[in-house]
Amino acid sequence: ASKKELVGKKILVTAGPTREAIDPVRYITNHSSGKMGYAIAEMAASKGAEVRLVSGPTNLKKPFGVEKIDVDTTNEMYQAVLKSFEWADIVIKSAAVADYRPNFVSKNKIKKEDSDFTIQLTRNPDILKELGKRKKTNKILVGFAAETQNLLYNAKNKIKNKNLDFIVANDLTKEGAGFKSDTNIVSIIDRNGQIENYEKMSKKDLAEIILDKAKDLFI
Numbered sequence: 001a002s003k004k005e006l007v008g009k010k011i012l013v014t015a016g017p018t019r020e021a022i023d024p025v026r027y028i029t030n031h032s033s034g035k036m037g038y039a040i041a042e043m044a045a046s047k048g049a050e051v052r053l054v055s056g057p058t059n060l061k062k063p064f065g066v067e068k069i070d071v072d073t074t075n076e077m078y079q080a081v082l083k084s085f086e087w088a089d090i091v092i093k094s095a096a097v098a099d100y101r102p103n104f105v106s107k108n109k110i111k112k113e114d115s116d117f118t119i120q121l122t123r124n125p126d127i128l129k130e131l132g133k134r135k136k137t138n139k140i141l142v143g144f145a146a147e148t149q150n151l152l153y154n155a156k157n158k159i160k161n162k163n164l165d166f167i168v169a170n171d172l173t174k175e176g177a178g179f180k181s182d183t184n185i186v187s188i189i190d191r192n193g194q195i196e197n198y199e200k201m202s203k204k205d206l207a208e209i210i211l212d213k214a215k216d217l218f219i
C-alpha cells in the first residue's frame with residue numbers, strides 16, 4: 001500500500017480523558033493519557049489524511065499536521081465532535097469519556113467539615129451513541145471499549161448500541177494494555193461479530209491497523 005493512502009480522507013479522532021469539575025480546585029476524571037488517540041491522529045496525518053483531533057486534557061504535543069481542538073468536559077467534547085461529524089469520513093473515538101458529572105459545580109472551594117460529604121452525579125451524554133444514531137452510509141464509525149470484565153460481551157453490545165462499524169476492545173487487566181502505556185493489547189470486533197485478537201504492540205502499530213481497517217471499509 002502507498003504511504004499516502006489516506007489522501008482526500010477526513011478523519012476525526014478523539015483522545016484523552018474528560019474532566020468534570022466539583023469545585024474550582026477538584027475534579028473527576030480517569031487515567032487516559034491521550035497516547036492512543038494521538039498515535040491515531042499522527043499516523044492518519046502522516047498517511048495524508050486531513051485530521052481533526054478533539055482532545056481532553058493531556059501532556060502530549062500536538063502531532064504534526066493535525067488540527068487540535070481542546071476540550072475539558074464531556075459536554076464540551078460532545079459539542080466539538082458534533083460540529084465536525086458531518087465533515088468527517090471516518091470517526092475514531094479513543095477518548096475515555098466521563099459518563100457522569102457532579103449535579104452542580106460549587107463556585108467556591110468546598111470547605112471540609114466533620115461530617116461525610118456526598119457528591120451527586122448526573123449522566124453525561126453518550127457521544128458515540130448519538131453519532132451512531134446520526135450515521136448515514138459513507139461514514140465509518142470506530143469505537144473503543146475499555147473493560148475490566150466480560151470484555152468481548154460488553155464490546156459486542158457497544159457495537160450494536162452505538163451502531164459502530166467496528167470496535168477496538170482493550171482488556172484493562174492485562175499488563176501493557178489500555179491506559180498510559182506505549183503499548184496496547186486488543187481484540188478488534190466487527191459488526192458481524194468477527195473477532196481478531198492481537199498480540200501486544202505499540203500504539204503506533206495499532207493506529208496503523210485501525211486506519212487500514214477503516215479505509216478498507218470506506219466506500
Ligand code: PMT
Nearest residue numbers: 032033034035036094096097126127128144145146179180
Ligand atoms: O489515552 P491512553 O492512556 O493511551 O489510553 C487509551 C484508552 C484506554 C483510553 C483507549 O484505548 C480506550 O479504550 N478508549 C475508550 C475508553 C472508554 O471510555 O471506553 P468505554 O467502554 O467507557 O466507552 C466506549 C466508547 O464510547 C468509547 O469509544 C468512548 O469514547 C465512547 N463514549 C463513552 C462514554 C460516553 N459518555 N461517550 C462516548 O462517546
